[in-house]
Amino acid sequence: MILLTELHYHPPAALFAELLRADSILLEAHEHYRKQTFRNRCLIRTAQGVQPLTVPVIDGNRAEKVSVSEIEIDYRQNWIHRHWRTLQTAYGNSPYFEFYADYLHDIYVSKPALLFDLNQQFLRLLLRCFRITLPLHLTTEYHAHYPATSCPPALLPSYPIIDRRDWLTPKAATKMPEPDTPAASGLVRPYPQVFGPGFEPGLSVLDLLFSQGPAAGRYLQ
Template sequence: MILLTELHYHPPAALFAALMPADGILLEAHEHYRKQTYRNRCLIRTAQGVKPLTVPVLDGNRAEKVSVSAIEIDYRQNWIHQHWRTLQTAYGNSPYFEYYADYLHDIYVSKPVLLFDLNQQFLRLLLKCFRITLPLHLTTEYHAEYSNNSPLPTLLPSYPILDRRDWLTPKAATKTPGPDTPAASELVRPYPQVFGPGFEPNLSVLDLLFSQGPAAGSFFNVR
């Protein structure tokens, strides 16, 4: 099975749970960028509650008419400093923050021009953290729906395509999952979080990694 997904900024842990049984990853590279999604934001938990971290992009007012792979990051805003300080404040005392901090920081300070490149670098790092070694490919053109007869990258093996585009969303109103689409919250078992009380689902995968480190994958309900 090849899992088709959009690229996210530090996506929810459920994405990596869904990748565990996959044979490959197909990243949507030709959709129009859409605002208010995980494409440029993530959710973390702080002492004040759940907080979004958003990567600002250039030409935000017309962003929905631009290809997702062409969206440029707005470095006129000091967002890297803000995001990093927030992560340090929220997770600096977590068991594994220092274990991953340098790798994440190196990507931030490299300042990729494109949001797509930033997200892809973070994804490759996170895949290594979970020891997920899957072939990763980009779509060659946009299709609203995929079937086994849809054109695929030449090097992609002939596996069924599981379309998970827009499966993960920060919006309250989401489309009803199909019978083969488990809710994201069902794929990640509760784990001890830095701030409580109670368990907050659907946070960025960083919350799980900083809390559990190399054991993070043991909290996935793989189907």
């Protein structure tokens, strides 16, 4: 199948469970940007509970009228320092944080101008971390309902398109899944998290990666 999805900032682990079943990835590059989504935020678990990390964008009030591939990151705010310090505090003692930290940090300090580029660099890194080797393509135009005839030529071999755009949202817990859509909470098996008690679903895939390292894929169903 071809998995159609928007780009996220350190997406929830459930996305990677879906990617394990996919033959190719199709990234939505022509939608209008939407605020208060995983496009510019992720959820991690700290000693104080679940906490969002949000990448600030320029002209946030008008951002929803701008193509997602043109959204600029606001580096006037010292968000890189805040995010990195929070990740270090939350996961510095986890088994595999140091193993992946330098790769992540290199992307942060490169300061891509566009949110789309930042998210794409992180996605490519995370795919390597999970040893997922899939062709990655961008949409050529926006369709509310994506027709197979609009596939990029390289995708034309007859894989069905599974539309997972806006399937994962910070408010997903209050949203009933569509009949043909798997519940994200059931796609990630509970694993030992740094902070407890209990298992917190819906966190960024970084939480799983820092906890389980090369074995992280075993927890994706």
